[in-house]
Amino acid sequence: MANLITTRDNILFYLKKNKGIWVSGESLSSHLDVSRAAVNKHIKRLRQEGYTIESSTKKGYFLKTFDDLLLADEIREGLDTRIIGKTDILHLKETDSTNLQAKNLAAEGAPEGTLVVAEHQHSGRGRKGRTWFSPPGIGIYSSLILRPAISPTEAPGITLMTAVAAVEAVIALTGIPARIKWPNDIMVKNRKLAGILTEISTEMDSVDFIIVGFGMNVNTPADDFPSDIKEIATSVYAETGKHFPRVKMLQTYLKNFEIHYETFKKEGFSGIREKWKAFTEIIGKKVTVRKVAGEITGKVVDVDHEGVLILQDGNEEIHRIFSGDLLV
Ligand code: BTN
Numbered sequence: 001m002a003n004l005i006t007t008r009d010n011i012l013f014y015l016k017k018n019k020g021i022w023v024s025g026e027s028l029s030s031h032l033d034v035s036r037a038a039v040n041k042h043i044k045r046l047r048q049e050g051y052t053i054e055s056s057t058k059k060g061y062f063l064k065t066f067d068d069l070l071l072a073d074e075i076r077e078g079l080d081t082r083i084i085g086k087t088d089i090l091h092l093k094e095t096d097s098t099n100l101q102a103k104n105l106a107a108e109g110a111p112e113g114t115l116v117v118a119e120h121q122h123s124g125r126g127r128k129g130r131t132w133f134s135p136p137g138i139g140i141y142s143s144l145i146l147r148p149a150i151s152p153t154e155a156p157g158i159t160l161m162t163a164v165a166a167v168e169a170v171i172a173l174t175g176i177p178a179r180i181k182w183p184n185d186i187m188v189k190n191r192k193l194a195g196i197l198t199e200i201s202t203e204m205d206s207v208d209f210i211i212v213g214f215g216m217n218v219n220t221p222a223d224d225f226p227s228d229i230k231e232i233a234t235s236v237y238a239e240t241g242k243h244f245p246r247v248k249m250l251q252t253y254l255k256n257f258e259i260h261y262e263t264f265k266k267e268g269f270s271g272i273r274e275k276w277k278a279f280t281e282i283i284g285k286k287v288t289v290r291k292v293a294g295e296i297t298g299k300v301v302d303v304d305h306e307g308v309l310i311l312q313d314g315n316e317e318i319h320r321i322f323s324g325d326l327l328v
Pocket of ligand 1: 096097098099100121123124125126127128130132140141142143185194195196197213214215216
């Protein structure tokens, strides 16, 4: 994960420059001043990363495709951020959960902005112990490591802020009229398009690290959703009938994320609150919230500067709700 240009990077650059053209092993090794054995070794490594590189003893190498894999170099290329996803990106073909992997890296000292992405999660996790459907190659499964100097009580604001970054990316790139359902579901009408799972590690009363897990159904065909979520899930493909490049979606989300995160670090959730409110339709509506202790029904008065839902029940009593599931 070092930030140095390596022989591998140079080989990849050369192959990309000559995409669609055969490049001889000899020209690679003389152009980059490395041995043929080193070229072979790095080609093997690039294949393991996910690049499709054909080889022929006569013609050399041919970079066939890397289309829409969430490869570190593809994400980094054209990513206009300062820290987020800029240096350390770990791309996994398959993993249990990117949040778990990011947590392990963070515990070992990985810096703020480290990004873990996977093509497939076999134990993708959702909020409240639920699972997150994570089929290979068609969704975004990503986790960011953050180390903000905030108190743990401010951390929920980061989840709300992330929802703004995600919904803005969806609207800007696809035109889908996505909205935020409190606290952080990205919805299209009554179907869920994306979700956020934030996990926090604290030390005394400060934050050690925060993992922001983001999952989005991008190219999932509607029929592929398992029966228990078929009626309540959607994808960009299901909404538009078109496949969408996941790398582009992820880059735009990361860019938005960094902008809002900078604001958050200076002003807390207050600095993003109006934006968040503009993407939700619940203010003034009658809703029911399911909490561990039971359900409360009332009118949504506001979402306050900490992202707390303010509800007024039938007896005019005001409830401050920190977490729960909104039933609509
Ligand atoms: C939810 O709405 O329940 C939250 C879903 C969060 C899913 C993402 S996918 C990437 C990251 N890794 C996980 O295991 N979960 C989050």
